Amino acid sequence: MKAAKIKEAIIDILSDIAPDEELGELKEDVAFAEQLELDSMDFLDIVMELRKRYRIQIPEEDYTELASMSSTVKYLEPLMQDIAKA
C-alpha cells in the first residue's frame, strides 16, 4: 500500500473513532491530539483497528509514531507495503 492509500485507510479509521470530527481539514504535520478530541483510548482504537483490518502489530514502544498523519504514514509504509487496499 502506498502512502496515499495508507492515509486514506487512517482517515477511514479516524472517521469511525471520531465521528463528530471534521477530518477534511486535518493538517498532516500537526499532532492528531492538537486537532482532534482524541484520548488514550482513541489511540488504542487506532492500534486495534490496524490490527483488525490489516493484521499489523504495533508494539507499545512505537505508539508515539502515531502522533500525526505524516508520522503515522511514514511509520506504516514499510509495514504495509505488501498489503493491497482492501
Next chain:
Amino acid sequence: MVAKLPDRERIVITGVGLTAPNGNCLADFRQNLLDGKSGVSEYETRYFGKTVAGVCNYDALRYQKRKEVRRGTRAGSAGVYCCREAIADSGIDWENVDRARIGIYVGVTEHGNVETENEIFQLKKYDYDTQFWSHHHNPRTVANNPAGEVSLNLAITGPHYTLGAACAAGNAGLIQGCQMLRLGECDIALSGGVSESIHTFGIFASFHSQGALAKHDDPVKASRPFDVDRSGIVVAEGGCMTVLERLSDAKARGAKIYGEIVGHAMNSDAVDFVLPNPERQAECIGFALKRAELSPEDIDIVSTHATGTISGDLQEAAALRQVWGNNGHTVFNNTKSFIGHAMGAAGALELAGNLPAFDDGVCHASINLDRVDPECELPGLVANQPRELSKVDVILNNSFGMLGINSVVIVRRI
C-alpha cells in the same frame, strides 16, 4: 409521621426524565397509558431469533456526541437522556448548581451482558484470539457504567454508582437517593433506573428456558399480567431518572413538586432464586406503610409489579389481597401490560407514569385483561379502561426481583 419531619428531612420529586417503549417524556408516556397504547413490538435478536420486546426510540444524539454513543453503552445512553430530561424538567439553575453536591443513583437489573455478548460475537471472527478483544470492554462493563456515563456527560463530580437490585432496581435507585439526601451526602439526587436488557440475547433465551418468556401472535397482546392467558414476560428497555431534593430546598427555589416520598422499604424472601414469596412481599408493603404511618386504605393507587408470569402474578395477587383485602377504596393497575418489563427501569417508570394522577385524578388501566385469572382476582383492579377517581393523594409502587428482592415506594401528593 413523615409530615412531622422537618422539611430538610422530607424528600420530594421535582423532575422526571424518561424513555419508555411508548413515550420519551412523561407527558407522552402518560397520554399513551391513558389511551391504552402499547409500546411492544416485534423484535429479533442474535441467536434467539424472532420474539417481541419493548423498544425505545429516544434521540440519543440530543444529549450525546456520536463518539459518546459509540464508546458508551445503551444503559449509559438511556441514563444520560433521562437525567438531562429530568434536570430540564426540574427547572434547576444548572449553570450555577454545585455539581460536587449531586449524587447519581441508577438502578440496574444487570449490566455488562450486552457488551460481553457483543465482544464474544466479534471475537469469533478472529478465531477467539483475545488480542482482538476491545480495550473498551472493561469501562463498558464495570457495574457503575450507567451512572458513570451520566457523571461524565454532565460533569457531575458528586458520588455516582448503580444499585444492582434485579427488577426491584428502579425503586432501589429512588430509595438510595432519599437516604443519601437525608444523610446529607448530596443536595440533589438523580435517582431511578435504566435497562438495556433487550440487547442481550441471553435474557430472552434464559426466560425462554425457564418457561417465562411471553409468546403471542400479536405483539401488543403479549404482555398480559393477571390475565388467564398470560404466558410470561415481555422484555423491554427504557429508563426513568428523577430529580429528588429536600422539601426545604425545593420550597426555597419555588420548584414544581410531583410528590413526596413518604414511605419506602426493601426486604428479602430468602427462599428461592426465582419464585417470589407473597408473605415477604406483603411484609415489605407493611414496612413501607408503617414508615409512612399510613394504613392500606389510605393508598389510592397501587402500581403493581406483576410481569405476566404464571406463578409470579399469583404470588403478588396473594400479597395484595393479604394487605388490602376488600377495602373497597384502593385501586390497582399495571404498567408492564403496556410496555413489557423494563427491568432496572421498571420501578421508576411505573411510578412516574402514575404521578400525573395527583393532577388528573385518573388511574390508568392495566390492558390486555380480557379474562382476569380467578386466582389473580383483585377488588379494584382497573382493567382495560382508565378509571376516574374523586381524588388521588397516595400512590404505592411495587417492584420485586429475582433472588427474592422486594421494594416498595409510597408517594403522597404535596
